[in-house]
Every structure is written in structure tokens, then in C-alpha cells.
Amino acid sequence: MLDPRWNTFLAVCETMNYTRAAERLCLTQPAVTHHIHYLEDHYGCRLFSYEGKVLRLTEAGLRLLEFTRSMAYNSRKVENAMASPVPVSLRVGASKTIGEFIIAPKIERFLRAQPDASFSLMVDNTQVLLRELEAGRLDFVLVEGFFDRSRYDAQLCQREDFFGVCAPGHRLAGRSVPLDELVGERLILRESGSGTRAIFEEALHRQNYTLDSFSSVVTISDFSTIKSLVVDGLGVSFLYAPVVAQELKAGTLARFDLAEVPMSGAFYFVCLKDNLFAKSWVDWMHES
Structure with a gap:
């Protein structure tokens, strides 16, 4: 279960606005501000700063965002896994080459093995998919092209x-x-x-x-x-x-x-860092 102050931090990161974050979380703006100040006091650093009237993440805030995204994702997946009985749910993103010409046999094999599974596939370009992954709306993505591998766990699927x-x-x-x-x-x-x-x-x-x-x-x-x-x-x-x-x-x-x-070109399996479920998905992708 994720500390609600981290949820507040993620909401502010996504909206870059305290008022909109408060509306999304059904909190007051002072409560949102208090949560952020608590985290800043706890970690001993500023997480946000203003450039004029524009709210920006500091370097420390960017580091915390990377960690918190993974923790929030894992927390949601664990809660779903602990809800019994619950069907397998998998949300995959694929760049267009992979989504239109490569992944279909793997989806068919997954659905045959998991007849009660909930499955969704989003096909879009690489940059859109990575944004959806970071927002926690996809479990993993299969992408081509260039991306900052230091921000994710990534494994080569094929060339x-x-x-x-x-x-x-x-x-x-x-x-x-x-x-x-x-x-x-x-x-x-x-x-x-x-x-x-x-x-x-x-x-x-x-x-x-x-x-x-x-x-x-x-x-x-x-x-x-x-x-x-x-x-x-x-x-x-x-x-x-x-x-x-x-x-x-x-x-x-x-x-x-x-x-x-x-x-x-190389096709990569990409997920958030420290994803607890990544190994089983990588194994599924490499099955013949």
C-alpha cells in the first residue's frame, strides 16, 4: 500500500499544478502543500521550484519521481494480485512495426494460455508509448528506435x-x-x-x-x-x-x-525500473 503522500507527489508531477492535483485527489490545496513539504523535510531537499510562475521539478524531484513511479505501479499490481479471485490483467504497448507485424502470435499464445485474462494492446509511436508507461497506464512496452535506457529496465527482444x-x-x-x-x-x-x-x-x-x-x-x-x-x-x-x-x-x-x-534496428522490451512482474513477461515474450 503506497503512502498517500507519494500519491500526492505523483499527482503534482503529472499536473505540475497544486490546485489541479488537489482536485484530482479530492484534497484541499493546503493538504497537498503539506504532503509535499513533509516529503521535502523527510528527504532534506527541495522537490519543486518555481521559474517565474511555472512549477518545475528539481533534480532531486526527478530522482524521486523515477523511484515513486515504480513503487506506485508495483503497489497497484500487488493489490490486484492479492484480490482473489482475479483474472490476469495485462496492458501492453507496441510501436507500430511490432504491433502490426510481429506481436500477433504472442498475443494469441497468451490468450490461449489465459482464457479469462483481460488484455489490451496500444499501438503507437515510441515516444507516446513511453509516456503512457511512465504514467502507469501500460505494464510494459515493446519499442524500436532510440530512448534513454537509463530511465527504464530494458531488454533486447530481437534485431x-x-x-x-x-x-x-x-x-x-x-x-x-x-x-x-x-x-x-x-x-x-x-x-x-x-x-x-x-x-x-x-x-x-x-x-x-x-x-x-x-x-x-x-x-x-x-x-x-x-x-x-x-x-x-x-x-x-x-x-x-x-x-x-x-x-x-x-x-x-x-x-x-x-x-x-x-x-x-533493435526491438526492446521496456518497463519501469524494479518492476516485480517483469521476468514473467520477458519469459512470455521469448517463448517460441
Whole structure:
């Protein structure tokens, strides 16, 4: 059972406003202030400070937030586990590549093994999923791309090839292409915050290029639309192998690679630090 003062601290962190935190917790504002002052006295440091009229977490507050998120999450899960009988409940987040092309067999296996389970899957880009994880609304996430691993417990699930795709008759098809030749092409990419886009942008940066180097960049969040446009010869894209496996086999898309920048991507299992339930979930993810 979590100390209610930590719940108050988390509410202030989420709202960054004492009044709104009090409304959310059905407390008075003086009570919220008292809880925060108690924690500051107990730990001997300031947890919040004002910059003008804007409330900010101090460095000490950020450290406490990291610990408290994990404790609050574990506390809720333990209470649910102790409520008997209670069905298994699992809330998973997956980045779009994983959610649309990889995770379905694992969900099917879980539901067959747990017929009474409550299961939800949120598919979104990596940055959105990490925010939901930190807010305690997801048990764990499966993400691609780049994130601050020091803030979470993270384990590698698998690696996948990452490469360019174009229409079969395109001049780039089947080639190893220099970046200075690619910049004349229209790029069709996922939105900012997606792991797919982050992998490609990081590869550009390694060669001192950015998306501004290209004459035309189209942003689309839907894989089906991206692939359809590429098939129609309206641009090229960069995607993971599982996303285009069927199209490459059918010959409706062709692969090309960047000559100077071999690319691959990693998919990670990510949860809050010190999660008491992480091991069983990791084992489930690695089951064949």
C-alpha cells in the first residue's frame, strides 16, 4: 500500500499544478502543500521550484519521481494480485512495426494460455508509448528506435534488417545507393517520434545529412499508405523487413540499401525500473 503522500507527489508531477492535483485527489490545496513539504523535510531537499510562475521539478524531484513511479505501479499490481479471485490483467504497448507485424502470435499464445485474462494492446509511436508507461497506464512496452535506457529496465527482444524500398522498376531497385544520389528522391517516412523514422534520421546524421538535405519529404503514419505510395512509384521509404516481407516476396516492392550506412534496428522490451512482474513477461515474450 503506497503512502498517500507519494500519491500526492505523483499527482503534482503529472499536473505540475497544486490546485489541479488537489482536485484530482479530492484534497484541499493546503493538504497537498503539506504532503509535499513533509516529503521535502523527510528527504532534506527541495522537490519543486518555481521559474517565474511555472512549477518545475528539481533534480532531486526527478530522482524521486523515477523511484515513486515504480513503487506506485508495483503497489497497484500487488493489490490486484492479492484480490482473489482475479483474472490476469495485462496492458501492453507496441510501436507500430511490432504491433502490426510481429506481436500477433504472442498475443494469441497468451490468450490461449489465459482464457479469462483481460488484455489490451496500444499501438503507437515510441515516444507516446513511453509516456503512457511512465504514467502507469501500460505494464510494459515493446519499442524500436532510440530512448534513454537509463530511465527504464530494458531488454533486447530481437534485431531486424532495415533498408530502403522502392517500386520494382525504380532506378534504385536492387542497388547499394550513395546518399548524395538518394537526396533527389521524394522520401515517404513515418512521423516524428516513431522508431522507424528515428533509425533513418540517425543514419543520416552519421553522414552529416539531415532530412532538410532532401528536396521532398512526405510524412505519413500509416504503413499501408506508405507502401501503396511506394508501389505506385510516388517516392521511396525505409522500413523494417517484417513490414515489407509480403510485398518483397510478391515482387510489388524492391529493396535497396544505403552504400555508406548499413542499417539495422533493435526491438526492446521496456518497463519501469524494479518492476516485480517483469521476468514473467520477458519469459512470455521469448517463448517460441
